[in-house]
Amino acid sequence: MELELVKRRENPLLQREEVVARIRFKGGTPSRREIREILARQLGKAPSNVFIRRISTDYGKEEATIMAMVYHSRAMALMIEPKHIVRRNEGGEAA
Template sequence: MKLQITKTKENPILKRKEIEGTIIFQGATPSNKDAAKEIAGQQGTKEECIEMKQIKTEFGKQKATFKAYIYESKEQKDKIEPKTKKQREEEKKAEEAKKKAEEEKKEEKTEEKPAEEQKEENKTKEKEENKE
């Protein structure tokens, strides 16, 4: 995959670089993730700071044009770019998994406490029996 940047525009208000260019590829059209990885390598930035806006292919050709935004930081990108439905669902699943893990830890702790109480009760019974 060859990537050629044809237009670059600095946007200091949003703290990003807006780039346009062409991609020459073999086989299937590259995914947003693959294109972002290639741009990150060429521009010397982190892949997570790049937001791919579009990749348009030309009919019958192994060539596509793209638009992408390169942000200064991931925090800046998260602040400006709206999250896709897929990203929101992934975050929701991660939160649910975290809650389940916390609940399991709480259950384990509550199960341990009664066992300790039983040991204490057994000790007090043994002491009473020994006194008799």
């Protein structure tokens, strides 16, 4: 799997970084958990502070565009992120 950061935007008011990335993979689309771990490792953050908002894959392609929010603290993330996004990222709901 190969992850490429396309766009990074710091949002100091919400204490987060808004990231757009492209991931190339073989086979099926990777899970949110796998993408969170790879993105967190690349950005030097804890996976618990990374929340994947959207994974967009074109039919038949082995690449996806990811929109993620990377928070400075987990407490801030839980205050801002919608509950369904938190559940999806924490494994409580099918993505």
